[in-house]
Amino acid sequence: MTETLEPMADEVNQLELAQQLLAQAKEQGIELMGPNGLLGQLTKNVLETALDAEMTEHLGYEKNDPAG
Numbered sequence: 001m002t003e004t005l006e007p008m009a010d011e012v013n014q015l016e017l018a019q020q021l022l023a024q025a026k027e028q029g030i031e032l033m034g035p036n037g038l039l040g041q042l043t044k045n046v047l048e049t050a051l052d053a054e055m056t057e058h059l060g061y062e063k064n065d066p067a068g
Contacts, residue, residue, distance in 0.1 A: 031037040061067050
């Protein structure tokens with residue numbers, strides 16, 4: 001998988017998104033670091049999503065697809 005992401009559209013600003021996530025975590029009392037922290041949760045979600053996409057591409061069908 002050597003493709004890179006194209007720049008995001010103007011309506012989605014990565015900095016604003018990060019600030020919103022931090023503000024929401026702070027409101028909910030979620031720590032930034034630590035075992036249940038925001039960074040750990042984000043890292044886990046990004047890695048799982050990427051691995052699922054890679055597996056789908058490798059197998060040629062979506063997870064739980066009856067065609068598989």
